[in-house]
Amino acid sequence: MKAGVGVDTGVDAVVDGGPEVLIELDAVEKVFDVRRRAGLLRREKRQVRAVDGISFAVARGEFVGYVGPNGAGKSTTVKMLTGILTPSAGRLRVAGIDPARERMRLAHRIGVVFGQRTTLWWDLPLKDSYGLMRRLYRIPRARFAENLERCVERLDLGPLLDVPVRQLSLGQRMRGDIAAALLHDPEVLYLDEPTIGLDVVSKAKVREFLRQLNAERGTTVLLTTHDLQDIEQLCGRVMVIDHGRLVYDGTPGGLHAAGAAGESERMLVLHLERELPAVSVEGARVVKVEGPRQWLAFPAGASAAPLVAQVAARYPLSDLSVREPDIEDVIARMYAGRD
Numbered sequence: 001m002k003a004g005v006g007v008d009t010g011v012d013a014v015v016d017g018g019p020e021v022l023i024e025l026d027a028v029e030k031v032f033d034v035r036r037r038a039g040l041l042r043r044e045k046r047q048v049r050a051v052d053g054i055s056f057a058v059a060r061g062e063f064v065g066y067v068g069p070n071g072a073g074k075s076t077t078v079k080m081l082t083g084i085l086t087p088s089a090g091r092l093r094v095a096g097i098d099p100a101r102e103r104m105r106l107a108h109r110i111g112v113v114f115g116q117r118t119t120l121w122w123d124l125p126l127k128d129s130y131g132l133m134r135r136l137y138r139i140p141r142a143r144f145a146e147n148l149e150r151c152v153e154r155l156d157l158g159p160l161l162d163v164p165v166r167q168l169s170l171g172q173r174m175r176g177d178i179a180a181a182l183l184h185d186p187e188v189l190y191l192d193e194p195t196i197g198l199d200v201v202s203k204a205k206v207r208e209f210l211r212q213l214n215a216e217r218g219t220t221v222l223l224t225t226h227d228l229q230d231i232e233q234l235c236g237r238v239m240v241i242d243h244g245r246l247v248y249d250g251t252p253g254g255l256h257a258a259g260a261a262g263e264s265e266r267m268l269v270l271h272l273e274r275e276l277p278a279v280s281v282e283g284a285r286v287v288k289v290e291g292p293r294q295w296l297a298f299p300a301g302a303s304a305a306p307l308v309a310q311v312a313a314r315y316p317l318s319d320l321s322v323r324e325p326d327i328e329d330v331i332a333r334m335y336a337g338r339d
Contacts, residue, residue, distance in 0.1 A: 020060045021057045021059055022058060022094065023056075023058035023081065023093075023222065024094075025054055025055055025077075027055055027089065028055070028087050029051055029052060029054075029087060029088045029090055030049075030050045030073075030076050030077075030080060030085060031047050031048065031050070031089075032050060033045055033046075033048075034046055049244050050073045050076040051073045051076050051077055051087075051241075051244045052243070052244035053245065054073075054241070054244070055090075055246070056249060058222065060218065060220055061214070061218045061219075061220055062220055062221075062236065062237060063210075063223070063236055063237070064222050064238070065224075065225065065234070065238040065252070066078075066222055067225060067226070067231065067239070068242050073244040078112075078192055078224060080099065081222070082099060082112055083100050083103030086100040094106060094109070095110075095187055095188065097109070108137060108184060108186075109186060109188065110186050110188045111182055111184070111188070112189075113181050113189070113192065113194050115174065115191075115192055115194050115197075118173055118177055119177060119181070120165045120176055120177060122164075122165050122166045123165070123166060125161065125163060125164055126157065126160050126162070126163060126168070129165060130179070130180060133183050133184070134183065137183070143185070144183060147183050148179070151179035152179070154208075154212065155178065155209055156175070156205060157175060157176060160172055160175075170198065171197075171198045175202070175205065178206065178210075182213070182219075186219070187220060188220045189213075189219050189220070189221045189222070191224065191225075192224045193224060193225055193226070194206060194225070195207070195227055207230065207234060210234055211233070223235065228324045229324065231255075235252060236251070237249070237251065238251070238255050240255065265297045265299060265300055266298060266300050266304070266322060266323060267287075267295055267298075267325075268284060268296040268297075268320060268323075269294075269295055269320060269322075270293065270294045270295075270296065270320050271293055271317070272315060272318060273317070276292070276316075279294055279296070279311060279314070279315055281296070281307055282306075282310065283302060283306060283307055284296040284298040292318075300324075
């Protein structure tokens with residue numbers, strides 16, 4: 001499938017002559033009826049099109065980022081893929097199953113992690129939640145023990161198994177939820193903001209585990225996130241949804257290139273040895289000065305190396321960091337002026 005804005009995202013382009021497809025959407029729509037007050041005693045109904053004619057296919061073993069601004073339709077898509085919501089129009093299949101019609105059958109083929117919600121039992125120790133999962137999914141004991149051991153080791157859950165879920169930190173609970181979603185060996189894993197609110201160490205641990213899972217077991221992963229580092233470190237393909245429509249389908253590098261074309265910017269944060277007036281370097285502009293720290297904006301598609309070299313040669317530099325543009329900023333600049 002060719003990367004770029006306005007790409008043909010028809011399912012047939014991927015299915016014909018390609019690898020086995022696990023997720024298929026063909027002209028899928030989801031429309032909600034919303035009532036709002038229109039006077040003292042009157043309410044009017046209007047339709048909100050959360051997903052507007054989306055078509056794409058995901059092959060077995062792909063790790064795909066599904067991103068967009070808040071309200072773009074990401075979570076609505078995931079809920080349709082899991083059978084929680086029924087499409088208003090179009091055709092949708094996961095592992096050959098219609099999620100809305102055969103939700104219970106599909107549950108044994110997929111795993112789901114919602115960053116803001118937990119599937120674990122709040123007052124039970126983590127290990128007891130896993131025991132209940134084994135019974136719910138009817139997982140054979142040997143297979144359950146093997147999967148649990150792998151998750152406990154790689155997600156560092158050993159010290160947490162006897163701790164009630166309500167006492168876990170957000171990062172600990174997130175690791176626990178990811179393990180719970182994988183105990184029954186799902187073919188497809190949906191991750192909805194799995195690193196939201198996590199500290200740097202927890203994020204790194206989760207990312208490494210997911211990378212190993214995809215590489216070693218071939219699990220197909222669909223990841224929604226606002227963190228571009230999640231996309232860059234994990235995904236070989238990224239799809240952008242905006243106002244319910246798929247507006248980009250390609251590589252993470254292509255997304256940055258498209259952002260650069262839309263004048264998206266990265267930020268070079270300088271930590272100088274002492275407070276100085278705004279620095280002057282070619283190819284960047286100072287947008288903020290706060291004591292010895294200064295923020296320089298430069299085009300997202302440009303290399304930071306020449307800027308760093310200029311600063312290091314002219315100013316007393318003690319440390320620096322490069323901040324990537326938020327996904328909302330990339331999308332806003334890419335599609336400024338779109339209807």
